[in-house]
Amino acid sequence: MAMLNDPSGGPGMHIDMSNAVDMKCEKCEWKTFKNTHLIKTISALVSPSGKDMIIPIPVFACEKCGHVNNEFLKNEFEE
Secondary structure, X not given: OOEEEOOOOOOOOEEEXXXXXXXXXXXXOOOOEEEEEEEEEXXXXXXXXXXXXXXXXXXXXXXOOOOOOHHHHHHHHOO
């Protein structure tokens, strides 16, 4: 049984990785992903600083086809 310790070093949070399910790309079903970024811009009219802003948003993209699963996006764009 593989165990994963809490990365924060907290006391005793163990996850049994034998119960984990591989995530797959929604488009091509590939199982590996890379870190990448979506880039958002905010106009100076609505920016808290009063200046145009460029905001990188980290997401995971499929290593094979580049698709970003909807599950990886939903928290970034929910209101």
